Amino acid sequence: MHISPVLWQFLVKWLNASALFPREASTIAPYADALYFFLLLITVVGLVLVGVLVFGFSIRYRKEKHPVAVQVEGSTLLEATWTIIPLALFLIVFVWGALLYFRIYNPPTNAMNIYVVGKQWMWKAEHPGGQHEINALHVPTGRPVQLTMISQDVFHSFSIPDFRVKREVIPGRYSTVWFQATTPGTYHIFCTQYCGTNHSAMIGEVTVLSPDDYDKWTQESTSGMSLAQNGERLFASMGCNACHSGSAAARGPNLAGVYGSKLQLASGSQVLVNDAYLRDSILNPSQHITAGYAPIMPTYQGQISEDGLIDLVEYIKAMQNNYRVQQTLTTSQSNQAAPTTPGTVKP
Amino acid sequence: MSATHTIVNLPDQRTATLPKRNYLNNEDGLLSWLFTGDHKRIAILYLISITFFFFIGGAFAGLIRLELLTPQPDLVASDTYNKFFSMHGIIMIFLFLVPSVPATLGNFLIPIMIGAKDLAFPKVNLLSWYLYWIGGLFTMAALVLGGVDTGWTFTTPLSTHYLNTHVVTAATGVFIIGFSSIFTGLNFIVTIHRMRAPGMTWFRMPLFCWSNYAASILMVLGTPVLAITLVLVALERLVGIGVFDPTKGGDPLLFQHLFWFYSHPAVYIMILPGMGVISEVISTFSRKRVFGYTAVAFSSVAIALFGFFVWAHHMFIMGVSNYSALVFSLLTMLVAVPSAIKIFNWAFTLQKGSITFETPMLYAFGFLGLFTIGGMTGVFLGALGMDIHLTETYFIVAHFHFVMVGGMLMAFLAGIHFWWPKMTGRMYPESLSKLAAVTTFIGFNLTFLPQFILGYLGMPRRYHAYPPEFQVLNVLSTAGATVLGVGYMLPLLYLGWSLKYGAIAGNNPWQATGLEWQIQSPPLTENFIETPVVDHEAYDYEWLAHKTAQEVTTVG
Ligand code: HEM
Ligand SMILES: [Cu+2]
Numbered sequence: 001m002h003i004s005p006v007l008w009q010f011l012v013k014w015l016n017a018s019a020l021f022p023r024e025a026s027t028i029a030p031y032a033d034a035l036y037f038f039l040l041l042i043t044v045v046g047l048v049l050v051g052v053l054v055f056g057f058s059i060r061y062r063k064e065k066h067p068v069a070v071q072v073e074g075s076t077l078l079e080a081t082w083t084i085i086p087l088a089l090f091l092i093v094f095v096w097g098a099l100l101y102f103r104i105y106n107p108p109t110n111a112m113n114i115y116v117v118g119k120q121w122m123w124k125a126e127h128p129g130g131q132h133e134i135n136a137l138h139v140p141t142g143r144p145v146q147l148t149m150i151s152q153d154v155f156h157s158f159s160i161p162d163f164r165v166k167r168e169v170i171p172g173r174y175s176t177v178w179f180q181a182t183t184p185g186t187y188h189i190f191c192t193q194y195c196g197t198n199h200s201a202m203i204g205e206v207t208v209l210s211p212d213d214y215d216k217w218t219q220e221s222t223s224g225m226s227l228a229q230n231g232e233r234l235f236a237s238m239g240c241n242a243c244h245s246g247s248a249a250a251r252g253p254n255l256a257g258v259y260g261s262k263l264q265l266a267s268g269s270q271v272l273v274n275d276a277y278l279r280d281s282i283l284n285p286s287q288h289i290t291a292g293y294a295p296i297m298p299t300y301q302g303q304i305s306e307d308g309l310i311d312l313v314e315y316i317k318a319m320q321n322n323y324r325v326q327q328t329l330t331t332s333q334s335n336q337a338a339p340t341t342p343g344t345v346k347p
Numbered sequence: 348m349s350a351t352h353t354i355v356n357l358p359d360q361r362t363a364t365l366p367k368r369n370y371l372n373n374e375d376g377l378l379s380w381l382f383t384g385d386h387k388r389i390a391i392l393y394l395i396s397i398t399f400f401f402f403i404g405g406a407f408a409g410l411i412r413l414e415l416l417t418p419q420p421d422l423v424a425s426d427t428y429n430k431f432f433s434m435h436g437i438i439m440i441f442l443f444l445v446p447s448v449p450a451t452l453g454n455f456l457i458p459i460m461i462g463a464k465d466l467a468f469p470k471v472n473l474l475s476w477y478l479y480w481i482g483g484l485f486t487m488a489a490l491v492l493g494g495v496d497t498g499w500t501f502t503t504p505l506s507t508h509y510l511n512t513h514v515v516t517a518a519t520g521v522f523i524i525g526f527s528s529i530f531t532g533l534n535f536i537v538t539i540h541r542m543r544a545p546g547m548t549w550f551r552m553p554l555f556c557w558s559n560y561a562a563s564i565l566m567v568l569g570t571p572v573l574a575i576t577l578v579l580v581a582l583e584r585l586v587g588i589g590v591f592d593p594t595k596g597g598d599p600l601l602f603q604h605l606f607w608f609y610s611h612p613a614v615y616i617m618i619l620p621g622m623g624v625i626s627e628v629i630s631t632f633s634r635k636r637v638f639g640y641t642a643v644a645f646s647s648v649a650i651a652l653f654g655f656f657v658w659a660h661h662m663f664i665m666g667v668s669n670y671s672a673l674v675f676s677l678l679t680m681l682v683a684v685p686s687a688i689k690i691f692n693w694a695f696t697l698q699k700g701s702i703t704f705e706t707p708m709l710y711a712f713g714f715l716g717l718f719t720i721g722g723m724t725g726v727f728l729g730a731l732g733m734d735i736h737l738t739e740t741y742f743i744v745a746h747f748h749f750v751m752v753g754g755m756l757m758a759f760l761a762g763i764h765f766w767w768p769k770m771t772g773r774m775y776p777e778s779l780s781k782l783a784a785v786t787t788f789i790g791f792n793l794t795f796l797p798q799f800i801l802g803y804l805g806m807p808r809r810y811h812a813y814p815p816e817f818q819v820l821n822v823l824s825t826a827g828a829t830v831l832g833v834g835y836m837l838p839l840l841y842l843g844w845s846l847k848y849g850a851i852a853g854n855n856p857w858q859a860t861g862l863e864w865q866i867q868s869p870p871l872t873e874n875f876i877e878t879p880v881v882d883h884e885a886y887d888y889e890w891l892a893h894k895t896a897q898e899v900t901t902v903g
Contacts, residue, residue: 019816020800020804021803021804022803022804022805031732032732032733032735032736035730035732035733036727036733036736036803039723039726039727039730039733042723042726043720043723043724043726043727046719046723047716047719047720047723050690050691050694050715050716050719051716053691053694053695053697054694054697054712054715057694057697057698057700057702058697058702058704058712061633061697061698061699061700061701061702062701062702062703062704063701063702063703066699066700066701066702067701068701069633069634069635069699069700069701069888070635070699071635071636071888071889072635072636072638072698072699073636073639074638074639074640074641074642074692075638075639075695078691078695079639079642079688079691079692082687082688082691083684083687083688086683086684086687086688087680087681087684090680090681090683090684090726090729091680093680093726093729093730094676094677094680094729094730094731096730096732097676097729097730097731097732097733097734098672098673098676098731098732099732100730100731100732100733100735101663101669101672101676101731101732101734101735102669102732103732104732104735105669105735106669120509153504153508153509154502154504154505154508154509155502155504155505155599155665157664157739159739159740159805159807161736161740161804161805162805164735164736165735165736166664166735166736166738166739167664167735168664168665168666170599170600170665170666171504171593171599172593172594172598172599173593173666175666188805188814190805190807191807192738192739192740192807192808193502193739194429194498194500194502194505194808194809195505196429196496196505196509196510197425197426197429197496198425199425199429199809199810199811200420200425200807200809200810200811200812200813201425201812203814284596301594302594
């Protein structure tokens, strides 16, 4: 799908200068704007049409001009026309909107992953390399970035208007959103779901850097420990390695390579091991017994923070990462890897 | 336009008086009102009550807009602001919009329009007014005790685990008000089914009755779900049952599903009766049958039924699966069609008419413009990918104000002006009322058009402070709100004035066809002395002309 470049560039440049229009700073933005203009167009046309009819008839048939009304039953032909034309237009909008939705919510497989935890009232971002940020996010241009998000308390919603992306951040489940930034600069991050007292202060800033600047930034702001390394420490301190030692005699299954595989459960069903599954089986182990093991794992509910869970998940992923699990919105019940969408992959 | 062109044919003001006996003076004393079973008196009780709550809700709107005049959080603290918009939303939705047209105009008119002496269950009708007030008092109690800051949506886990405000009190209020609307709906459905006068077939019924009938179906089927949801919220908050709590195996998204399963149909409860008013007004002032009567009638019912299948379009970004998002988006597009049909039917009702521009007609024209914008921006939100960017921003705020305030409130005012002479026996002052209609329209657009732009720029809703680049548009919006406020105050004043000083209206000042115009104004308590026999369609102006000619000859 390509948008006529010349006219488009002109329109967008002009609008950007007018301050009535958000900047276009991601690869998605032009697509969203195209649909927006189409919708604006049909709205204006519809409104003008209604206006012309109402004012036209009002002038033509006002009482002074037309003292006696002529009674008309209706007209099947006319009524069919104004049923079918709006229906057709709305169906076009539906298909267009759906294509855009899939484009926005299906991340490409090669996206780099950043975790975001929403809590009253801040955004915490965690990069796999161990960089932590609060109400800030640094990303490079030209690379798809996927955010894996979870809320620690209430509903929040992560929105970057200049990228035209937004996704609800939900307690108890991971949701994801992805984007590919195009223009270095800083842009607002808003929390758009009302979340209590300081809702309107839950604002952050995403800083888009050129790839070189981004590399510099990652090196300068590392805490020295990657998420996986933090996770490894937790894994030892919470006693996970007592059972998941990887040896044949261990009481729990070996976790190396488990991420991204399909696991046979004691209940007979199969699950895809993704972030959500890992999180859930740490919190509710008795509900996910791997075939061949006894239900002896204790629950860690209430003992590990969302940040800690992210570290553990990253650690387990890193144990032997055979392939990436692509996810849009995951619960531990979603056992299908999302299909790859070739059109959206830009390596 | 000179005054001679007005079609109002008022009785000779030197000799005219109000009918000696009517429903207003039939019995005296406050108690005769408080224990009345007369649907017309109950309608008046409702009218006074919802007007009261409208201006309280409006005061909160004013405070909200005043705070948003500047980007800094300078007028009130954030908690207070949150309470303001929560109270604004709760009052406007549950205490004003939902009951507005059905409980006032519907109550007053439906029995008369179908030739009945009262509603099917007069005592239940009175009970529903009392429930409205008990619910209203709970809501007010929540306000007076310190407020509630959940927003009108009561979203968990915020409302259940993270707020120390009067959530349960406010939810109890809304729960009780819900029963009031269930009873009103039941009463209308039974009345319309069982009490139509001889000859008043379904397809001779005025469209106002059709649209209230459709809204009643929604009230009866949808409101119980809201009640259940609120009970669950209260239980979760008080005893922690955990249905919405992920740490107990519950699911907060379940709340969203339940809540919107009511609240989406609720927007049709709010708008459908208004559409009925518009049909009556446009037909009367163009002196024509509503174009495609049957299509308009059925599209009301279609909207009501399909309205139950689109709730998840409030949840596109919340993690419904991609495939259910597709289905809900498609269904949303389908419900938009009946609304489009209606707009064109109304426009074509004007064609070949004999049109005059009385105040109700001006409001109805305002409705057409604003509702078209409101409806079309709904299509933006139904389009999946577009919704991602627009939802939870000021675009939403603008959209639903266009539909509900621009649409419903315009329709309500059109209806109040239209039937004022019937309800009170007196006319309102002509030029002031036109001024009010125009002021409202201008103020409305100035208030809410900038919010569409703010929304596309990304300004989130329910923000107490905002980045400075959004200020210009917010200032415009606040200025508009001031004008709008004036537009709403005017009718309050001159309608009050007209109660005493307004010209005597006579039975049928607009020369309209409905049964309500064939009886005296204000009507007798029993509406009709003899049950009328209906031998003509709704909006049959030829019948009316014939009848009037006959009366003239018998008198002369
Ligand atoms: C002068 C007229 C009005 C103004 C200036 C106004 C202003 C506002 C504003 C600024 C908000 C957004 C609050 C926020 O999200 O931060 C809002 C929300 C709302 N308004 Fe109004 N409003 C007006 C009239 C009305 C009327 C007449 C109704 C109903 C009949 C109404 C119903 C609502 C509802 C239901 C909400 C949603 C509340 C929520 O988000 O929880 N408004 N209004
Ligand atoms: Cu938030």
